[in-house]
Amino acid sequence: MTRDRADPRSGGRLMDMVPHLILMLGVLIFAFPIYVTIIGSTWDAATIGRGNLPLTPGGEMLNNYASAWSESQGNRVMHTPVRIMMWNSLVMALVIALGKIAISIISAYAVAFFRFPLRMVFFWMIFITLMLPVEVRIIPTYEVVANLGLIDSYAGLTIPLIASATATLLFRQFFLTIPDELVEAAKIDGAGALRFFVDVVLPLSRTNIAALFVILFIYGWNQYLWPLLITNSAEMETVVIGITKMIGNGEAATDWNLIMATTVLAMLPPVAVVVLMQRWFVKGLVDSEK
Amino acid sequence: MQRRVIFDNRALPYLLLAPQVAVTLIFFIWPAAQALWQSVHLQDAFGLRSQFVGLENFESVLSDPNYLETVKTTIIFSASVTVLSLASALGLAVMADSKIRAASAYKTLLIWPYALAPAVAAVLWMFIFNPDIGILGRALNNLGYAWDYRLNDGQALTMVILAASWKQVSYNFIFFLAGLQAIPRSVLEAASIDGAGAVRRFWTITFPLLSPTTFFLLVVNIVYAFFETFGTIHALTHGGPGKATETLIFRVYQDGVVNHDLGGSSAQSVILMVIVIALTAIQFRFVERKVHYS
Numbered sequence: 001m002t003r004d005r006a007d008p009r010s011g012g013r014l015m016d017m018v019p020h021l022i023l024m025l026g027v028l029i030f031a032f033p034i035y036v037t038i039i040g041s042t043w044d045a046a047t048i049g050r051g052n053l054p055l056t057p058g059g060e061m062l063n064n065y066a067s068a069w070s071e072s073q074g075n076r077v078m079h080t081p082v083r084i085m086m087w088n089s090l091v092m093a094l095v096i097a098l099g100k101i102a103i104s105i106i107s108a109y110a111v112a113f114f115r116f117p118l119r120m121v122f123f124w125m126i127f128i129t130l131m132l133p134v135e136v137r138i139i140p141t142y143e144v145v146a147n148l149g150l151i152d153s154y155a156g157l158t159i160p161l162i163a164s165a166t167a168t169l170l171f172r173q174f175f176l177t178i179p180d181e182l183v184e185a186a187k188i189d190g191a192g193a194l195r196f197f198v199d200v201v202l203p204l205s206r207t208n209i210a211a212l213f214v215i216l217f218i219y220g221w222n223q224y225l226w227p228l229l230i231t232n233s234a235e236m237e238t239v240v241i242g243i244t245k246m247i248g249n250g251e252a253a254t255d256w257n258l259i260m261a262t263t264v265l266a267m268l269p270p271v272a273v274v275v276l277m278q279r280w281f282v283k284g285l286v287d288s289e290k
Numbered sequence: 291m292q293r294r295v296i297f298d299n300r301a302l303p304y305l306l307l308a309p310q311v312a313v314t315l316i317f318f319i320w321p322a323a324q325a326l327w328q329s330v331h332l333q334d335a336f337g338l339r340s341q342f343v344g345l346e347n348f349e350s351v352l353s354d355p356n357y358l359e360t361v362k363t364t365i366i367f368s369a370s371v372t373v374l375s376l377a378s379a380l381g382l383a384v385m386a387d388s389k390i391r392a393a394s395a396y397k398t399l400l401i402w403p404y405a406l407a408p409a410v411a412a413v414l415w416m417f418i419f420n421p422d423i424g425i426l427g428r429a430l431n432n433l434g435y436a437w438d439y440r441l442n443d444g445q446a447l448t449m450v451i452l453a454a455s456w457k458q459v460s461y462n463f464i465f466f467l468a469g470l471q472a473i474p475r476s477v478l479e480a481a482s483i484d485g486a487g488a489v490r491r492f493w494t495i496t497f498p499l500l501s502p503t504t505f506f507l508l509v510v511n512i513v514y515a516f517f518e519t520f521g522t523i524h525a526l527t528h529g530g531p532g533k534a535t536e537t538l539i540f541r542v543y544q545d546g547v548v549n550h551d552l553g554g555s556s557a558q559s560v561i562l563m564v565i566v567i568a569l570t571a572i573q574f575r576f577v578e579r580k581v582h583y584s
Contacts (some may be wrong), residue, residue, distance in 0.1 A: 224521030
């Protein structure tokens, strides 16, 4: 009982079991659909279609992944080969993540380190985009992209999503904490604004950049509405859109084995990024609250 | 706010701002202005002629019983998703914050769903709850419960709520955990010495101290339920059966992209923009207040 008093977060021996049970239940609820999906990707379409999917792996794993990866037709549905869709998703996620970071960091630098006419006008103009998610302006934005001839192109897929008020605000916030002495010293040493940016600001921003990269990569990879509107050709399809097109109406007579294999492949890159870069990812999320 | 020490350069700051400003003008400000313009005009189906009609589009949207039904669906959907995902995330975070072994393993196992696309989460749920092939969907039917979310309104709405909440729990979990870890242990210890039990400590100390996090998450979750669940709904039910799972954002897409009603869709967009602006304003006023406290 003395242990109880010393640490209020720990209960008795029996009470210690409660958190474990609840957390295990939580893990189970998250893991079960994934488990079933992975199992589904190792059986043939007929077994799944009959609705008798066993809870142990089947023998079709290599076949399913190979045909989802490189072929464009299963027994019942046409689809874009997953390797093409994964490539499109990867390009989209990388361009959005790196593009957002690049244009936000230089604009934040301009706002934080210079005083010039219209500074606040520009700042508010960027700020206001916080309030305009792509979902509420889909049709006019689509028209702009169509008029620029960017339908079915990587540019159309990525550039309209590249402006980010959140990243700009985050970098600006961080730049304001860089000590004045450091700037003074750099100026005395004869370093100009660009020099200071490359030699001091960029290295100092490393962790912020890493954190933002994780969040923005996932944001880009998981886009749905925008690629749905902006891409028509199979060659430009992203994997998240591709899966739902393969499902169609969700009939039993669908190549569920290929859909499950595609789902597993579509999940791998973003989940890997989150698990491997957990530390930065959590830091980035919690920091961007401010 | 501005730094004291700055660089002197005439052209450079404009050059640095140019890419961001260009993207913002072309893809944010211009389309938003366009939406405003279209919302007060009536266009023929080919977009060749348009006529100023004032607030007529808004009137017809707001007096459409169908639209009001969509508003109702959206409110039920958003409130359920917010409450469900906040409550379960808080429960899990409190448990993960207690001093137990393997806490960090649990954390990793609980935060990865953040990485899933809403539409992919929908596919996972569909695969399990599909009445023909899904393990749980078939089990429900075998137990004598007529389960088919493709036909039953209530079941369809339940499905999209569960799938959307399921995906959001991990995000809320991360913030609650960060909030919990910021609470000074000494306060809880003092209460413990005074004889307060675990439940009492939670409601009188932990929960009030978590209220800034909870409020922040409340706004974020409402925004998520409103805008980011389009993929979940589109993949899972396509708004159906009938219009049972059609939310406001789904309807903007449906009316504008599928039915080519530009005026009506733009009026709806403008209504949604007002909602976002209101939510953002609330959040910022609150954040400002929080800054004053610290």
